[in-house]
Amino acid sequence: MKKIILFFVMAVMAWAAPGVTFPETVVMEGHTLQKNGSGTREKFWIDLYRAALYLPAKTHDASRIIRADEPQLLRLVIVSSFISEKTMRKGIEEGFEKATDKETAPLQKRIDRFVAAFASGIQKGDRYDLFYRPGSGVEVKKNGEIITTIPGKDFKEALLAIWLGDKPAQKSLKEDLLGY
16 A cells, blocks of 8 residues: 555656746736745645736735736646646536626626636646736737737636635635735
8 A cells, every 4th residue: 555655656747847936026917016025835735836926016915916907917837747737627517616606697608618728638837927918908828929819807716716715726825925
């Protein structure tokens, strides 16, 4: 039994990416954004992706971040080969359900567009930038290439609530993104 557990642990470690680091600042369309915090999304002791949140000014106030109508960037870097289009779709759908208290109907077409942004396949090392541009919406980039822009501040609010809302995907990741 110990050999099986040891094998499983070693296999998981082999699938996990070595440390992903994020710069302290990024410039998006002329806006210098500060890294508010970064952390790792885990499930069953497996690191799935690393995330960093960038804002015009650092804050620990999740509600303020969600409501703000200012440039914001959530960067995700896939660190596990366990993430696939199917698992990402499931995670996104569950995330929006929790973030909106199951009130996804007004956002459903935009959620579907967002899910479709991950349809080209997901590989370990892929980087997704979810950049909110006031007046335009959430621009989704994969490895620097624009995939789609999803309109609406209400969509951005629901999207960020997946990580920063009252029922986050992972409490420790929420705390990390808030810079605690």
